[in-house]
Amino acid sequence: MTTPDVFARLRAAACDQGDGAAGESSDFDLNPEFRPQGIKLRPAGVLVPVIDTPRGPELILTKRSSALKHHPGQIAFPGGKVDPGDDGPVGAALREAHEEIGLDPANVEVLGTLPAHETVTSFNVTPVLARVRAEFTEVPEPGEVEEVFRVPFAHVSDPTRYQIQSRRWQGRSRSFFVVPYGPYYIWGATARMLRVLAERLA
Template sequence: MRKSQQVHELIKNLALALGRAGDGSSDFDLNPDVQLPPSRKLRPAGVLIPIIAHPDGPRVILTKRSSALKHHPGQIAFPGGKVDEGDAGVVAAALREAHEEIGLPPNVVRVIGELPNHETVTGFQVTPVVAIVEQAFEVRPEPGEVAEVFTVPLAHVSDPANFVVQGRRWRGQRRYYYTVPYGPYYIWGASARMLRSLADRMTE
């Protein structure tokens, strides 16, 4: 399949998937005993799910966070972060952060749509922004935040059969979460949950 045809089919399939109805998600989805305060205030954030065309099929760009970071060191994450005062919204925040973290220029990104919001244990309401990277770019990891930039096949992370529920002790209780490992990369937590939301919509 020619690259242009692959991109056209990819955009069509993603648009259909993102147009399907569905609830938001949270880090507590698999832990129904957790009681969240109804008056809690969540901080808005945006992450980019950047997808690139590849001869072997589309691939998703992910990052490995620096081990020196205070929060979530060494974890696999999408480029993104909290909405700053100067951002026009969550999409602008996701694009800005992707530029800062991995050197992805906003002008080579075509935003396809958004997944429903995801609530994190750290008090953020994250909007996952799904986009196509239309041109090659020079990857420049931000040294203070990003240890590595890598890609995984979209086919792998959009197949619900590749997701596994695992658990660990957290704040004195057993906490369960999604994982979708790929090679040496242990993708889990919020990133895996957002990918599971995309996978569910792409396989409906």
């Protein structure tokens, strides 16, 4: 598959074509018994940035600082909650990517969004599909981002790469999606959102 084909498929996979909330996912998909009731979700946006390289298209991800109180050391998209000055989840994703990895919004072509994802931390996260137009200097945000790294897009866009694993949480077994790559254990919300993308591309 050529690089232009990848970005054309990403644009086609976006949910801007009027399918609304169809295909929404959550951290509770495999564990519905854990879903709390009456929780007000806070809006957030994350960037799913894909860049063309001599090796082929690659997805840019971050490893969160191990010093953080919430989700230390986990693999994540750049992004965060929607602030009052943001233009919705897309604006939040672009702002946070600039702050977290040094990606200038002017260097980003937004291709569309994926269905929202509900997290165990009560966020309603909109994944924003994006093409990074040109190479840039990655600058991890001190105290927030431990590492910025890349994964071949062919790896995360292949539904057969995804597994379901389990671990004990609050005294009960909880299942989750994983899509490991080398030393990077991509799991939880990040893996679930990527699996939605892989399914839509397929």
